[in-house]
Amino acid sequence: MKKKTKITFVISTLMVVLLLTSCTAFNGNSDKVSEISAGSSGTAQQSQATSAQVSEQTSANSTQAASTTTGSSIDIPSDSTGGKDAQPGNGLQLSPSIEQVKVKAVYLTGPSAGSSTKVDNIIELAKKTELNTVVVDIKEDGSLNYESDLEIVKKYGKQTKYYKPEVVINKFHENGIYVIGRIVTFKDPTLAKNRVDLAIKNSKGSLWLENGSTPWTNPYNEEVWDYNIAIAKEAISKGFDEIQFDYVRFPTGRKADFNYGTNVPEKAAAINGFLAKANKVLHEEAGVPVSADVFAIIVESKPDGESIGQRISEVGKDIYCISPMIYPSHYANDAKKGIMSNGVGQKINGIVFTKPDLEPYKVMYNALVSAKAKIAQVPEYKAKVRPYLQAFTAKYLPNGYYQTYGPQQVKEQIKAVYDSGYEEWILWDPSNKYQESYFNPEK
Numbered sequence: 001m002k003k004k005t006k007i008t009f010v011i012s013t014l015m016v017v018l019l020l021t022s023c024t025a026f027n028g029n030s031d032k033v034s035e036i037s038a039g040s041s042g043t044a045q046q047s048q049a050t051s052a053q054v055s056e057q058t059s060a061n062s063t064q065a066a067s068t069t070t071g072s073s074i075d076i077p078s079d080s081t082g083g084k085d086a087q088p089g090n091g092l093q094l095s096p097s098i099e100q101v102k103v104k105a106v107y108l109t110g111p112s113a114g115s116s117t118k119v120d121n122i123i124e125l126a127k128k129t130e131l132n133t134v135v136v137d138i139k140e141d142g143s144l145n146y147e148s149d150l151e152i153v154k155k156y157g158k159q160t161k162y163y164k165p166e167v168v169i170n171k172f173h174e175n176g177i178y179v180i181g182r183i184v185t186f187k188d189p190t191l192a193k194n195r196v197d198l199a200i201k202n203s204k205g206s207l208w209l210e211n212g213s214t215p216w217t218n219p220y221n222e223e224v225w226d227y228n229i230a231i232a233k234e235a236i237s238k239g240f241d242e243i244q245f246d247y248v249r250f251p252t253g254r255k256a257d258f259n260y261g262t263n264v265p266e267k268a269a270a271i272n273g274f275l276a277k278a279n280k281v282l283h284e285e286a287g288v289p290v291s292a293d294v295f296a297i298i299v300e301s302k303p304d305g306e307s308i309g310q311r312i313s314e315v316g317k318d319i320y321c322i323s324p325m326i327y328p329s330h331y332a333n334d335a336k337k338g339i340m341s342n343g344v345g346q347k348i349n350g351i352v353f354t355k356p357d358l359e360p361y362k363v364m365y366n367a368l369v370s371a372k373a374k375i376a377q378v379p380e381y382k383a384k385v386r387p388y389l390q391a392f393t394a395k396y397l398p399n400g401y402y403q404t405y406g407p408q409q410v411k412e413q414i415k416a417v418y419d420s421g422y423e424e425w426i427l428w429d430p431s432n433k434y435q436e437s438y439f440n441p442e443k
Contacts, residue, residue: 103180185245185248200251229281240288245289246311249295268306275292276318294325298311299370313378357394362416372421392431393405406435
């Protein structure tokens with residue numbers, strides 16, 4: 001077997017794109033930024049509408065504030081660690097039986113993980129190239145992609161059963177591939193509909209709906225936390241090496257549209273509280289690292305971070321890794337109209353980008369340099385940074401504001417990761433079509 005991260009087993013064989021970064025407009029005569037909301041500007045409205053087109057990489061009175069909740073009716077299983085023993089690494093622990101990994105990954109949907117052809121293609125890529133990791137969807141749009149034994153999921157969730165995790169993970173492990181499980185957290189329309197008391201409400205007390213159709217669970221409610229942590233813990237028992245929480249945030253929109261309950265703390269307190277609890281249960285107790293996807297714009301815009309509960313200075317304080325979604329196409333451009341347009345562009349690390357999708361290296365490099373500078377100001381910041389990179393063509397942008405993304409554009413972003421001082425990355429393509437030429441050959 002070629003030199004690649006190898007996996008020694010301790011357990012028996014058991015076992016899309018709107019990670020949409022809020023675009024923040026800045027005034028041409030000022031550096032002041034404004035919170036993105038459905039009614040704050042035409043650009044923001046377009047960004048909100050895009051969620052249905054681009055497709056992303058929950059009772060107000062009964063909502064319990066994160067600072068005052070003492071329990072929940074959803075129990076987190078205590079015996080689902082699969083007998084794994086933790087090993088130290090990077091200041092936190094890496095998964096048992098996994099050597100320290102410098103992640104070079106691609107993202108796979110549930111259907112792709114259930115396709116033996118697609119799985120075999122990824123394995124062949126890993127044999128030939130530097131690719132050593134896959135991120136596999138566990139829960140997306142409120143549905144688990146495999147059969148769960150959790151009674152709470154059977155009662156309030158949904159199961160699509162695309163793949164058998166033990167089988168797929170074992171296959172990846174046999175070929176030296178690290179497996180990260182992605183869980184879409186608070187954007188869970190299934191749980192929100194089946195447990196309306198756990199859903200975000202609108203100003204009138206009814207179910208709040210994103211784009212008029214999709215409800216979310218309430219990040220302030222600790223019962224929602226425990227539901228997702230229980231799913232993550234079961235996933236660990238099936239062999240996943242790391243748990244990655246996505247949509248670990250509040251939805252975007254006008255403040256007046258939401259009713260989260262009374263006397264609730266800051267949004268960031270809820271997000272930080274969830275991640276701290278997830279880390280305690282999954283990492284400290286089960287020995288598996290916890291990571292989280294975050295909007296890249298929170299590095300540049302404090303108001304955007306506050307509006308969704310993600311502060312760059314805090315979101316990584318309790319977990320192993322954060323993955324800012326630095327897609328050049330998801331920053332504002334200076335077109336007069338169209339998706340992601342604000343007539344001005346986007347300032348990143350003090351530099352104005354008017355057509356960010358056309359400059360993948362500079363956007364990625366400056367976003368990461370900016371993130372590094374801000375993180376460096378926070379003592380004992382635990383999380384390392386592992387960005388998501390754009391491996392898709394943003395045809396939804398106005399003509400002249402996007403380009404075809406192929407090997408050159410992907411490699412430019414990878415180079416920017418290294419040049420900015422980071423070592424790991426994940427490629428995102430909702431269609432899961434990854435070319436061998438994206439990667440360096442295996443040495």
